[in-house]
Amino acid sequence: MKRAKAKTLLVTGSVLFAVAHAAMVSAHDIRNASLGNAKAAKDVYEVKCDSLSGNVTDHLAFAVEDLAPVATPVLKIQVRYPADGSTVTGSDPVDNDGSPGPEKELKKGNGVYMMTIKKNTAGKENYHVIFHCESKTGFETTANNVQLRNR
Numbered sequence: 361m362k363r364a365k366a367k368t369l370l371v372t373g374s375v376l377f378a379v380a381h382a383a384m385v386s387a388h389d390i391r392n393a394s395l396g397n398a399k400a401a402k403d404v405y406e407v408k409c410d411s412l413s414g415n416v417t418d419h420l421a422f423a424v425e426d427l428a429p430v431a432t433p434v435l436k437i438q439v440r441y442p443a444d445g446s447t448v449t450g451s452d453p454v455d456n457d458g459s460p461g462p463e464k465e466l467k468k469g470n471g472v473y474m475m476t477i478k479k480n481t482a483g484k485e486n487y488h489v490i491f492h493c494e495s496k497t498g499f500e501t502t503a504n505n506v507q508l509r510n511r
């Protein structure tokens with residue numbers, strides 16, 4: 361759970377960061393999920409960030425990975441904090457290359473975040489989502505998620 365070491369590796373390169381990230385926090389992944397053919401298809405998850413062992417959440421960090429098939433749609437991940445409407449969006453610009461798109465953060469502390477996976481055009485897609493509630497100092501806090509919509 362302690363991610364201080366991963367944060368140190370971060371300065372040496374994003375590849376090391378991705379490896380450390382995957383190894384240390386695999387519990388907060390949504391693996392091999394899919395979006396249907398329709399352009400408007402989207403999956404919605406509710407993520408609740410809480411405190412763990414005295415560490416209060418500072419932000420929700422997230423990234424999406426576009427898995428095979430290699431298809432036209434570009435996958436997007438949008439996280440919204442409904443309490444004030446703040447949103448941050450990320451994407452994976454390279455389909456099925458074994459790594460997610462750039463990690464993004466929404467800094468809203470403990471609370472409920474809405475995470476939506478969508479795409480920019482019609483076509484079936486499969487994806488993997490990585491997300492973590494983290495304290496200011498990079499400790500993982502509690503993240504519970506439920507899927508609200510699956511299209």
Ligand SMILES: [Ca+2]
Pocket residue numbers: 425426452453454455456457458459460461
């Ligand atoms: Ca990719």
